[in-house]
Amino acid sequence: KLSKREEEEAIRRASALEQDDVGSLRKVSRQEYLKKREKKKLEEIRDYIEDEQNLFEGIKLPEAEQSELRNKKQIYELVKKRSQEDDNINEYRMPDAYDIEGGVNQEKRFSVAMERYRDSKDGDKMNPFAEQEAWEDLQIGKATLKFGSKNRKQSEDYNLVFEDQIEFIQGEVMDGSDVGHDDDAIQEEEEKSMAKSAHEKLLADRKTLPVYRYRESLLEAVENHQVLIIVGETGSGKTTQIPQYLHEAGYTKRGMIGCTQPRRVAAMSVATRVSQEMGTKLGHEVGYSIRFEDCTSDKTVLKYMTDGMLLRQFLGQPDLKSYSVVMVDEAHERTLSTDILFGLVKDIARLRPDLKLLISSATLDARLLRFRSDFQNSRKEVSRRNKFTKAPEADYLDAAIMTVLQIHEEIETAEEILKQRTRRLGSKIAELIICPIYSNLPSELQSKIFKPTPEGARKVVLATNIAETSLTIDGIKYVIDPGFVKMKFYNPRTGTESLQIRPVSKASANQRAGRSGRTGPGKCFRLYTCDCYNNELDDNTVPEMQRTNLANVVLSLMSLGIDDLLNFDFMDPPPSEALLKALELLFALGALNKHGELTNVGRKMAEFPLDPMLSKMIVASDKYKCSDEIISIAAMLSVENSVFYRPKDKQVHADNAHLNFHMGHVGDHIALLKVYSTWKETNFSTQWCYENYIQVRSMKSARDIRGQLEGLLERVEIELVSNPGDLEAIKKSITSGYFPHSARMQKDGSSYRTVKHPQTVYIHPSSGLAKVKELRPRWVVYHELVLTSKEYMRQVSELKPEWLVELAPHYYQLKD
């Protein structure tokens, strides 16, 4: 029996040459060889199973043998399924946890372990912990496999690196003392060498990841195929390692390697990690690019970015010529942008045979298989359905509708309550380190979740579904899954979008459970019944494409020159009702003319990485001579609802402070503007923020966003004009974008009814208008709807009904 490594070596040698049917030698690829070998193995297993069955027909086998047979069958099914999928393959696959030893019989290992624990106790008395212990053993076994405990050569590698590291530290320290006897210098040198040894450790860690074993064959596959689908479980190293392998193999000499992530946090955190592994400064060789934040430079060769940013890149550079490799990562997430990218990259691959395209996913779903065969078929097509304009007039636009909705309100509340309760328990319990993580958590706080937990303490990570697959945190033992997810849902009938709390899908629930016990024993506590899991949860999460407002995407595709949307190569075409609704909205906003063509206004709107209504509001501010104020409001709206700070113990103080911003006018938009401009007057003072219960972090990011919007104004030739006194002009600009979001007060004096598609809505309690009932205007325009216990309007301002007819005559008409 060969060791894994020896076996691989043998294959490598053998695979170079193979005898064909006529007896002559021919060269075959390793891939092909492996496939054949697998088929052969498959036949052997099948024969074996058939033999066994025939032999023992009618005889009851002992449990152990039955179980072995069952396992063989399972393996057989698995391999059979795979080899069917493998025909006409263009795919590369990493093993999942159950397959890590090439199909080892985990269940058997488990039962053997059970036996051992049973034996160790006297008599028949069963060790009550046997099951747990056996299971732990199994898990530990699985985990240590990663480090090559079964594989002498690998573990030697690991040790060697470790020894080097110790020598290295000594060397450095001695060098340091030679230079000077100054304590500081020694300390500095020590720090440097510590950092260096930490780096060595990182390099060693890289080799322990499951993907490392596949480095060579992966590179070979990339060399031989233009498009590759990579499937490997979360945490196996796809995102952090593969781009580095390609870089090491020289792919970055011809252009950048771009890797997309569905989430901002993931893009930042992965880039940070990879830059550490490469020993470079973040933003130099390795960088990231997310909306409103570009951390790259001329040196950058590995660029991690949100899928929305790659879409934007398409608009400026239709052939993606600055890239040599594009990796569409986390494809299983099915965000809107990733789904759209699928359609676009397929074209690009045909256009640029030198571009390598990797699609990676934690699961191999039907869509990926379809993509594969689609791609193979579409290669043969000569004409291209989608035309790209050579030099797009409006070359930027964002389709980055964020998938993951911020649930940081809940996370922060949970954090606070946990802190209070643990404080009350005092020294009765061990230290609990609480780490929240959600998509717009500032990056300096993000790294906290990866820090090792000190001895005797426990770490709890409070996460949105970002931790489902995008981020891997090692050492998680327990997962608590409440079984819900917050998602934006769009109602094509009313054209309204709202944030809703929905049960998760089975796929999500399984991913969540999989976060525990990756590197040791683990458990998942599901806060719902088994029955609910079996009968109520959907199998898969509804792809964003099917449940979102498409206006943004339609606008980006149109400015790419793709007019025939009904025939665009969507992976799963969105409901045509939603497409039509999107066209209708863009028409109402003046972005399209009645022939369905992009207008000047539309082209300008497309330039802003914002929701079309928000971009329209900015474009309209040109007419009302208040662009300066409007971009401040737009920036403040973009930092979401995290401007006003209301600590539990100082709510009255905070509310009083906030009231100042609402005085003398009616509306949250103007209040946001006042907060921004007053902060600016204090020269962006942090102290001022504390005094006024304003979140300084949110303000700083609003300032950044505002800066970028200012740059974009220049691009679309809108002059920056300030007109702070004319509140009516400001409100009219807002209404020019948000007229579809208008509502009128009902008789009860507190609820409202939306004007266009009547439904009852309420002012969100966080609104300035919610506090004083008498102040509530009869007509309002709102930024968004949020569905919790009721349908709430968030960010609400007064509206004059005549504006609706004036600004959107094609949308609203006066009743006689």
Ligand code: ADP
């Ligand atoms: P995949 O993309 O296959 O899910 P990744 O490449 O993201 O896997 O992660 C591989 C491993 O790298 C993880 O198991 C984790 O140990 C480590 N890792 C990734 N990101 C970080 C980070 N920001 N800090 C520390 N470790 C990380």
Ligand code: MG
């Ligand atoms: Mg990943």
